[in-house]
Amino acid sequence: MSVQIKTVDIAPRRQTFGHVARRLGGDKPASRYQEATYDIQATANFHYKPYWEPEFWTYDTRKTAVVMDDWYKPIDPRQYYYATYNIARANMNQAVDRNFSFVEERGLLVKISPEARAALERGLLPLRHLHWGGNMNMTEMCQRGYGTAITAPCIFSAADQLGMAQIISRIGLVLDSQSGTSLDAAKKTWLEDPAWQEVRRLIEDSFVERDWFHLYVAQTLGVNGVLLDFIYKFAEPAFADAGLSVAMLTEFMQDWRAEESRWSDSVVKVVAAESGHNKTLVSQWAAHWIARAVEAVKPLSEALLGDGGKAAIAAGEAARLRAVALGLAI
Template sequence: MTVQIKTIDLAPKRHTFGHIARRLGEDKPASRYQEATFDIQATTNFHYKPLWEPEYWTYDTRKTTVVMQDWYKPLDPRQYYYAAYNIARANMNQAAERNFAFVEERGLLTKASESARGAIRRGLLPLRHLHWGSNMNMTEICQRGYGTAVTAPCIFSAGDHLGMAQYVSRIGLLLDNQTGSTLDEAKQTWLNDAAWQDTRRLIEDTFVERDWFHLFVAQTLGVNGVLLSLIYKNVESAWDDAGLTVALLTEFMNDWRAEESRWSDAVIKIVAAESEENKALVSGWAKHWIGRATEAAKPLSVALLNDGGTAAIAAGEAALKKAASLGLAV
């Protein structure tokens, strides 16, 4: 008796979902990112306009003054959708957990000098409030924005800021042996310390910006590009003998800044290149918020680094240079 094994090739009737095939073509297989991004947002058959903003539909391109023929053009170069994002963050979190375990087991922060610990309490812990404000901004962009290509990464970014606020809080808990007293102190520093008041005023001013892409520029080029860059880029020199320890605990933030900017820079570049009108609007917003962030960073630069504001000016110039590289007239 003989056994013959035969294989049969079955050609699929279609390679992807209909709404993706209409965009890419019937015979082109789509990636998971494309299937989770293109044309996911609802565009028709809304029941009624929101009572709190009756001049707009739930998803409405008029909620920003910039105009795009297709809001699915600003794709994420990281190609993050839910699964890919969570896998990437799980890997980054594992590295962060190892660093926290290393520092905690050896009591590295408690062995630091009192001056270094005081500098951390004043200069780093209030960032938990700035990250929380950034979380609110990215969530607002997600709910007011248009097109899943932009709004989905925004909610991922909101989750990142929440996670970083928690990391900063954990650094405070390591300083006070888990009592939480440093976090109460950080709140008062955020509310009352003169070095932080321009930063607090800036982030609170962004809360009332209704144009969601204007807010996107303020957050990514202003807050992320200047304020967060200033602090996380200078941690080793800011905290005296604890600088290397803090750098180890904030490694996630620096990795995140590089990764996040790949996406946010790509979005701004594509939107600004769509038309001269878009370029003029985005350029004006970028110049305004980078300027404001630079001024807000100067008191922090003086308080953290005692440098007369040099690091803040350098951070602002770097942000302007990056904005120019994105095609903006700043």
Template sequence: MQFELRYQTIEPKRQTYQNIIERFGDEPATRYQEATLDIEPRENFHYRPTWTPDHELYDAGYSALKLTDPYAFADPRQFYYTPYVTNRAALHDEFGKTLAYLENRGLLAKLPGGWAKVLSEVVVPLRHYEAGAQLVSVAGSRFAYGTSLSQCASFAAFDRIGNAQMLSRAGIAAGGGTAEVLKGAKQTWMTADHLQPLRRLVEEIMVVDDWAEGLLAIDAVDRVLYPAVYSGLDDRALLGGAGAYSLFAQYLTTWFADQRKWLDALIKCWRVDPDHGDDNVAVLDRIEELWGARAAEAVGALTEVVDGAVGAEVPE
């Protein structure tokens, strides 16, 4: 007796979930879309928050910046949990390899005097800045309206802890493997004159009621701080005998470029929203005017120390 195997193709009745079909039609959807769109609850809440009874648990009213459709914004990186974790695991794995190279040769511990001062008195204490920025991002992940936005803030919060760990590990490597350098960095953050404007600014941002304003205020600091302390010192480090600093700092520079992708897309989305665009533009301009000037002042206090330690110009 002979048997013949036959293949039968069963066409699906629909290509994706109904909420995505209603948006884009019955076409195959990306995993990002299926893991993101319309995930956040919108109705059937059991109670209002006792500490803000005028709001629902999930409510667009937690920020003055609004979108007609919260899912009009999409993360250009297409990050949901799996690709985010995979990407960041690779980044930190590469950082670990670079740090091991620097540690095995004692390169961070052998930085020229000026660069050692920059690392210990400016850069490593910024782990506390990252911790403050992490709390601001957590507020965004809780109060942002729409999963496409709240998950970006959640990932940014995890990133900030990762950045703080990078700075901590670099400080330990520079200190010859002892964690005492981190105690000194904390004391520097708490008391050093050049860090107090930034510390005060971060603490004030942490208590801003509007989660979006908090995120944008921290971003205003990032846009000054990261170029000044990381990417902006690259040439000076390479030509000033501090190549180890350049190797370490490149990872923070890479992260900042990635962070800008979703924030720039979100700001653009706020500005062009069909119903709220004009109001959003006014709010965005106010935020930039208020926090941008303070960010420049706070970071300026750091750059004075950096310039005094390693020079303001690139060595010939």
């Protein structure tokens, strides 16, 4: 008996979904990212306007003062959709777990000096509340924003912020041998320590901003660009005695800062370049929130480094240079 194996080429009846084909022009093969992003936003057939905001539809371009001809222009350069995002974060989380195992098995945090422990408890652990605030803001942008190209990465960023809050909580639990006392102390520091109160005021003020792209600028250029960069970059001398351990345990944050900036910078640049109106608004918002973030972090800079706020000013200058590079007039 002989077996003959033959191959048959079957041409697909179409290369992609109709809404993607209409955008790309012709029935061309599309990437998974394009199929999961383009024109997914609901635009019609809503039942009624929300009772709590009757002047807008559920998804409405008027919820921000900036105007775009096409809200799918500011795409994610990382090409993240559900699958690729989760694969990337699973790999990063495995690295986090390995680093925690390394530090815990060798008792590296347990062996640090009392001064280093105090610096971590005062300067790093309260940051879990700031990351929670970032989670709240990015979730708000997802539900109020328009266009899947922006709203999908916003909810991914919200998950990242929550993940970083959990990593900092784990650092606290390692410090106090899983008792949770350090986290209770960090909450008290966040609520009562004068060094943190302007930071807390800033993030709480951002919670009530209703223009979602204004909030996007506040979070990405103000909170992320100044406050988080200050802690993870400019405040390194404050944690010098525990430097290796802290660097290992906050490795995710360092990688995330670079990756998140690629996306957020791209979005701000595209939106600002759309029109003079957009550029003016985004520039004003960026200047306001960067300046507020610098003033908010000055007391913390003095408390941790005793530098009279110089590190805060350096973080602000770096954020301003970044904004100028995006085409903003600051």
